[in-house]
Amino acid sequence: MSSLQSLDIKRRSATTLPSTQARETLEVAKLIDVSKCIGCKACQVACSEWNDIRGDIGTNVGVYDNPADLGPKTWTVMRYSEVEEKKGEEMAFEWLIRKDGCMHCAEPGCLKACPSPGAILQYSNGIVDFIEENCIGCGYCVAGCPFNVPRISKQDSKAYKCTLCSDRVAVGLEPACVKTCPTGAITFGSKEDMIDHAAERVVDLKERGYANAGLYNPAGVGGTHVMYVLKHADKPEIYHGLPKDPQISATVGLWKGVMKPLAMLAMGLTALTGFFHYVKVGPNDAEAHPDEPEDGNGPHVIRSSGPGQMEGKGNVNPGEQA
Amino acid sequence: MKPLIQRYSDSDRINHWIVAIAFVLAGLSGLAMFHPAFFSLTGLFGGGAWTRTLHPYIGIVMFTAFVSMAKRFWKHNVMVPVDYEWLKLLPDVLTNREDRLPKIGKYNAGQKLLFWMLVVALPTLFVTGLIFWRAWFAEYFPIPVIRLAALLHAVAAATLITGILVHIYAAIWIKWTVGAMIRGSVTHKWAKAHHPLWYREVTGQPATPPGQE
Structure with a gap:
């Protein structure tokens, strides 16, 4: 859904020239404090309500995760992990709950991989949005994403993911999940404020014995506009496979970086060489x-x-x- | 006027042109999804989503027809010692000094190398293409495999297109070659000049009279 003006488009998929640069807007971020989350799934419901999408009814897979995965009609899910981690001197059982969804990377792998002009936009406030009317359904965004977030619908072959409620943010509202969270585990504001807020929370958690508490704002993708406060920031993997050092895969880099100019050059030079060979040598x-x-x-x-x-x-x- | 020499049967030619037409369509639709500079080519196929939908099916037609074509031409394309000599004299080839080249059979080393490039590129395109074909198979493969498949698909496609550009140019440069693949026949002069050993094989006559070897 494109609800921001073209002035606010910072980057556009499959577009080689820069987008509008004149206006700079405030960079926003959503901060998910995992230590405050009680796993009530109100954010899932709010997402479904606001965006008016209902995931298909699935089957119980034996854990609390429900639905079991992200989907074209499920843009956020709670992920539950049971782990034993050190707290102070002794090991303690912990139930880690992480709200999963699009991280809104500053360097979005989906946008880099997308071949359709304008199917993926990055706004100057940092939100990465899929514009389904321009989506051709190739699934390259799935290959490009370091977080395994985009999902292609079987119904319409379009790609879907969390929009960070770009429509709400555009009119000065917080995302629906933030509005609904009963414990204040999800907060929303300028990226700067969210980093400051996270720092306070990290100090608090460290005082409570979580020596490795920290902010998850991975530099490998230029930072994200959805960030986590983690009690075990040294081991993000234990939060249902949150990648420790996510970055756009080197394979995608070759495919979408080196290969494009190289292939164009090879094909162009070959065609030109043929033409000039004919001009110089002539037919046989x-x-x-x-x-x-x-x-x-x-x-x-x-x-x-x-x-x-x-x-x-x-x-x-x-x-x-x- | 001497009768023409048959170089390609009706089915050889039909087979070749099915591959060729599928190549052009798969190539244009593939380029459209490869580089933004070519995205407007999606207009030829009815838009981006139609391009994405049609491309893999065109690819399957190309691959299937190529398998049949490769079987027909395989044995004529096996490299023999004289081919390596021919390759060493590439500057003479490129300057039309064909008289200086060793005598070759139905195909020259350039044609053979193109053939083997196709034998590698087409199956690569086919297998990697299936892996990231979102409509049918992509969901069964882990994301790192899909990434690798997409990269190899692009490499194989760029190699194929570059090779076919050479192939098309060679057919324009060496006169009457396009005719050989359209109507199936070549003249005695053409056969003697370009493929003397093949000429001898099909006519029983030497391409060069005794004493001039």
């Missing part, structure tokens, strides 16, 4: 060969004449005939 025409009688009974002298015989134009450089 066996039929223009003057020295074989039509009846075919005469001497065969194909090898007897000098270079340029194939041209049949008589414009042979005498020096080459020796």
